[in-house]
Amino acid sequence: MSKNRVSRRQFLSYTLTGVGGFMAAGMLMPMVRFAIDPVLQAKAAGDFIPTKQKVAEITNVPTRVDYTFEQQDAWYTSDVTGTAWVYKDEQGEIVALSPVCKHLGCVVDWNTDKTHPEHFYCPCHGGLYTKDGTNVPGTPPIASLDVFPYIEKDGFLYLGKAEPRKGA
Numbered sequence: 001m002s003k004n005r006v007s008r009r010q011f012l013s014y015t016l017t018g019v020g021g022f023m024a025a026g027m028l029m030p031m032v033r034f035a036i037d038p039v040l041q042a043k044a045a046g047d048f049i050p051t052k053q054k055v056a057e058i059t060n061v062p063t064r065v066d067y068t069f070e071q072q073d074a075w076y077t078s079d080v081t082g083t084a085w086v087y088k089d090e091q092g093e094i095v096a097l098s099p100v101c102k103h104l105g106c107v108v109d110w111n112t113d114k115t116h117p118e119h120f121y122c123p124c125h126g127g128l129y130t131k132d133g134t135n136v137p138g139t140p141p142i143a144s145l146d147v148f149p150y151i152e153k154d155g156f157l158y159l160g161k162a163e164p165r166k167g168a
């Protein structure tokens with residue numbers, strides 16, 4: 001009889017350990033994968049969201065441009081709709097402003113306050129902004145409207161994430 005012979009007890013111990021480990025791995029791997037799945041997802045190609053607004057059709061009058069993008073919140077994906085006020089300034093540069101009032105976050109509208117034409121107006125507390133998004137002193141907002149970075153692609157306007165205006 002060989003000295004290296006595996007006893008029945010050892011054989012059962014090794015076999016049960018191997019099978020148990022294999023089964024545990026089979027149960028744990030899907031859980032681990034589920035937990036870290038959002039990290040493994042490929043990120044979107046760019047940070048700019050397409051709109052249906054043709055750049056050539058943008059005028060010097062602020063126009064509401066709606067856009068939709070897919071938002072990933074952990075494992076939940078939803079369609080989110082956003083809005084920008086877009087126009088071309090005197091130099092022909094596109095200006096894309098966030099509609100979110102810098103006072104308490106209501107939505108501003110263009111040219112709806114009869115006493116202050118050609119202004120962005122917030123109906124919640126009478127906030128006013130000039131056409132370039134600058135807050136009018138003496139009204140509740142204490143900062144300018146955020147500005148969207150943008151790119152033009154295939155003739156259409158793409159918007160980035162709105163950010164506070166530089167120098168404001």
Ligand code: FES
Pocket residue numbers: 101102103104105106122123124125126127140141
């Ligand atoms: S939220 Fe716009 S003025 Fe208050």
